[in-house]
Amino acid sequence: MDELLYEIRDGIGFVTLNRPQARNALTFPMYERLREIAAGAADDAALKVLVITGAGEKAFAAGTDISQFREFRTPEDALAYEERIDRVLVALEECPKPTIAAIAGAATGGGAAIAAVCDLRIAAANARFGFPIAKTLGNCLSMANYGRLAALIGPARVLDLVYTARLVEAEEARAMGLVSEILPDHAALQARAEALARTIAGHAPLTLRATKEAMRRLRLAARQVNGDDLVTMCFTSHDFQEGVESFLARRPASWTGR
DSSP: OOSEEEEEETTEEEEEEOOGGGTTOBOHHHHHHHHHHHHHGGGOTTOOEEEEEESSSSEEEESBOGGGGTTOOSHHHHHHHHHHHHHHHHHHHHOSSOEEEEEOSEEETHHHHHHHHSSEEEEETTOEEEOGGGTTTOOOOOHHHHHHHHHHHOHHHHHHHHHHOOOEEHHHHHHTTSOSEEESSHHHHHHHHHHHHHHHHTSOHHHHHHHHHHHHHHHGGGGGSOOHHHHHHHHTSHHHHHHHHHHHHTSOOOOOOO
16 A cells, blocks of 8 residues: 555645554655655646645544654764655745645644645644644654744744643634634545635636745744754653653653653
8 A cells, every 4th residue: 555645636736645554654755755746846837736635534644653763873863864854844845836734633743744834724623733742752843843833833832732742623723823724524624625725726826936935935044043952862862762662662651851
């Protein structure tokens, strides 16, 4: 079974994260394929809009597949991981075509980062959004991702989400600007995503492109701040190893702060 599906219908590109048995947790090849699609969109004149969604009703994407973290030991491992993820997010930001995230179920960690970097986000009523890393793995976000989130929902809400490790439900997500619409169920979400994409596809492409690029340029300032020391502190820690093993063993983590 292909872990990421991609098809184009009438100028609309539909990307489906396709690991429903694992709540669509992203493997490294899935990240790379998503990057390729976003980067290649510029050269496809027939493609007007990209819609990204997850297979099934339980999750948009439950972050990165945790088993891929077991071999992390060095600062280079941590920085290479964040660089890999950032390449995907930058490709989505720099993609000249509008992007829509259609979110059903959980969008957490890397999945939430992908949704957050899309131009528009709509959600099913069962959608939940967050970065529960303080409860699960004990890692942190990159400086670029903190900057992206702060620009989207504000620093106070970023602190709230990370500190409490809670998942925001659909209505609260709409109130804080994470999503613009809530649909009653998965079927309605998919139908609305396609209809919204077709509406956008009929509008002036240069207006859309200029507006997207203007928003991207306004967010660039956060990338001038170096946060590599924070990433390596967390990803090379005893706590991170404990977080990975406890998550995979389905037991509570025992944090030591080292």
